[in-house]
Amino acid sequence: MRTIQDIKTRWNSSYxxxxxxxxxxxxxxxxxxxxxxxxDTDTKKDLKRLKxxxxxxxxxxxxxxxxxxxxxxxxxxxxxxxxKYATASFMYYVVAxxxxxxxxKEVEVIDLTNDNDDAFDDVEFEDGNDNDVIIMNExxxxxxxxxxxxxxNCEGKEEEVKRNLYHLxxxxxxxxxxxxxxxxxxxxxxxGLNFISGIKKEEIITFLHNEYQFxxxxxxxxxxxxxxxxxxxxxxxxxxxxxxxxxxxxxxENKINDYLLLPQFSLxxxxxx
Numbered sequence: 525m526r527t528i529q530d531i532k533t534r535w536n537s538s539y540x541x542x543x544x545x546x547x548x549x550x551x552x553x554x555x556x557x558x559x560x561x562x563x564d565t566d567t568k569k570d571l572k573r574l575k576x577x578x579x580x581x582x583x584x585x586x587x588x589x590x591x592x593x594x595x596x597x598x599x600x601x602x603x604x605x606x607x608k609y610a611t612a613s614f615m616y617y618v619v620a621x622x623x624x625x626x627x628x629k630e631v632e633v634i635d636l637t638n639d640n641d642d643a644f645d646d647v648e649f650e651d652g653n654d655n656d657v658i659i660m661n662e663x664x665x666x667x668x669x670x671x672x673x674x675x676x677n678c679e680g681k682e683e684e685v686k687r688n689l690y691h692l693x694x695x696x697x698x699x700x701x702x703x704x705x706x707x708x709x710x711x712x713x714x715x716g717l718n719f720i721s722g723i724k725k726e727e728i729i730t731f732l733h734n735e736y737q738f739x740x741x742x743x744x745x746x747x748x749x750x751x752x753x754x755x756x757x758x759x760x761x762x763x764x765x766x767x768x769x770x771x772x773x774x775x776x777e778n779k780i781n782d783y784l785l786l787p788q789f790s791l792x793x794x795x796x797x
Contacts, residue, residue, distance in 0.1 A: 535601055539594035542587050576673045586678040596625050613711035619697045620719035628687040712789045
């Protein structure tokens with residue numbers, strides 16, 4: 525299995541690295557058992573070091589909890605990173621779904637104006653040191669050392685990570701762009717806008733009506749849809765094709781309402797087919 529490094533600038537690297545480690549959990553236990561029956565000095569030395577840095581039961585449990593929290597973010601990245609379908613209409617739906625999944629038991633106000641906007645500490649590993657320490661960068665001028673041999677206090681860590689992720693989502697997606705919400709409204713799979721409040725939904729619908737009305741009443745649009753005298757003469761000649769064309773242009777006023785009354789499609793449905 526290929527080793528996956530946890531890199532701050534690489535999306536989902538924490539999730540992928542931890543998921544890989546969980547898959548190797550049983551293999552690591554087998555390795556420890558195999559090394560325990562060996563008698564050579566080097567193997568015993570490696571076994572001693574491996575046992576010292578091995579995660580305890582609480583840490584393995586926490587790792588499973590964190591990967592469960594981060595999996596929706598991984599899925600969201602894949603969904604919004606698609607190249608063969610439109611993704612703009614899914615943005616706010618996805619963000620709202622992620623907020624629901626990580627909403628903490630207690631929401632408290634925290635300061636997100638500093639540069640430390642990561643839900644996890646920035647960790648650098650130092651190998652070959654007899655003290656086996658991790659250097660954690662808390663700020664540009666301050667460092668804190670932790671012995672890797674000491675087990676992590678896992679109490680409350682799951683809730684702490686969820687709380688940090690929730691606040692970061694709320695901070696960076698506090699104000700939704702109307703264009704993004706319009707794209708969601710015009711996507712028949714999420715047109716119900718069930719991820720926002722009723723008041724906000726009515727604001728978006730009103731905005732769409734106003735934009736549509738502005739375009740409809742513009743000089744260019746009016747000129748392209750209003751029949752001139754010659755058109756009227758043709759209409760009076762009972763040309764059925766022209767009658768259908770102009771009748772359709774007059775009915776566009778209610779097209780938005782007609783669209784909103786249509787049932788919402790399943791998320792798995794391709795609206796273009």
